[in-house]
Amino acid sequence: MIELIDVALLCMMAVSALAVLWLRNLFAVAMLAGSYSLMAATLYVVLDAVDVAFTEAAVGAGISTVLMLGALTLVPHEEKPSGRHALSGLVVTVGLGALLIYATLDMPSFGDAGAPVHRHVANRYIEDSAAEVGLPNVVTSVLASYRGYDTLGETTVIFTAAIGVLAVLGWGGRPGRRRPPADGETRP
Amino acid sequence: MFAAAAAALLVAMAMALVRAVAGPTVYDRILAVNAIGTKTLLMIAVVGFLTRRPEFLDIALVYALINFIGTVAVTKFVKHRHLGHPANLNGEGEL
Numbered sequence: 062m063i064e065l066i067d068v069a070l071l072c073m074m075a076v077s078a079l080a081v082l083w084l085r086n087l088f089a090v091a092m093l094a095g096s097y098s099l100m101a102a103t104l105y106v107v108l109d110a111v112d113v114a115f116t117e118a119a120v121g122a123g124i125s126t127v128l129m130l131g132a133l134t135l136v137p138h139e140e141k142p143s144g145r146h147a148l149s150g151l152v153v154t155v156g157l158g159a160l161l162i163y164a165t166l167d168m169p170s171f172g173d174a175g176a177p178v179h180r181h182v183a184n185r186y187i188e189d190s191a192a193e194v195g196l197p198n199v200v201t202s203v204l205a206s207y208r209g210y211d212t213l214g215e216t217t218v219i220f221t222a223a224i225g226v227l228a229v230l231g232w233g234g235r236p237g238r239r240r241p242p243a244d245g246e247t248r249p
Numbered sequence: 250m251f252a253a254a255a256a257a258l259l260v261a262m263a264m265a266l267v268r269a270v271a272g273p274t275v276y277d278r279i280l281a282v283n284a285i286g287t288k289t290l291l292m293i294a295v296v297g298f299l300t301r302r303p304e305f306l307d308i309a310l311v312y313a314l315i316n317f318i319g320t321v322a323v324t325k326f327v328k329h330r331h332l333g334h335p336a337n338l339n340g341e342g343e344l
Contacts, residue, residue: 062252062255062299063300065256066255066259066296069259070259073259073263076266077269086272088275089269089270089272089278092278092279092281093269093278093282095282096266096269096281096282096286099286099289099316100285100289102289103289103293103296106292106293106308109300111305111308114293115311118312118315122286122315122319123318126319130322130323130326133326
């Protein structure tokens with residue numbers, strides 16, 4: 062049953078991704094991207110990656126949709142027909158996909174106890190992190206202490222991205238189109 | 250029984266997806282994506298019971314909140330053509 066749910070969700074994700082490519086109405090594309098994220102989040106829950114699903118729903122379906130709508134206020138509704146087909150892009154994408162699938166052939170099978178991820182540092186995290194870091198949650202210890210610099214870098218990236226988005230969208234109204242607020246109108 | 254419920258939810262999700270792709274109006278798409286979000290959170294709850302892990306219910310609640318915020322943002326965008334303060338209080342957004 063779980064496999065059937067996986068296949069059905071993946072098919073629907075493929076349909077919505079293709080529709081994003083084909084449709085010219087940008088609002089519809091933003092909506093379909095949101096539904097794609099929601100189905101991806103469901104797939105992650107089915108695959109038991111609940112925390113990833115959480116992030117996908119909050120960022121992919123929530124924030125991204127709002128940001129895309131914010132960008133839509135700055136552009137026309139319809140995508141301009143480009144006229145030419147980017148054949149080289151298709152070749153590069155298909156080639157990269159084939160390479161990635163080829164790379165998965167070397168990976169250990171799902172749930173393999175002898176996989177490097179289970180034999181490398183995970184045991185030390187599980188056994189010693191309570192004594193070394195002093196936190197009951199192993200994931201928090203790994204993210205905040207063992208991989209602290211990595212987390213710092215990620216936070217820097219996200220902070221920079223947020224600044225870039227704010228610079229592009231100009232939150233709080235566009236300059237030049239600002240008017241005095243009317244009665245009953247609230248500023249965010 | 251939960252398997253049947255999951256199958257029914259998948260069918261409902263597929264039909265909502267058809268409406269989201271076909272349109273034709275903006276409101277069809279908003280409602281379709283909102284329906285897909287609702288089906289998603291029901292699906293998470295059903296999968297939780299299907300795999301005997303009912304603690305997934307908390308996640309489904311958070312999904313309901315996210316879905317609501319997203320729909321509010323979309324409807325505000327359609328009405329005002331802006332996410333912050335309304336750009337045009339009199340006219341409705343046109344898409």
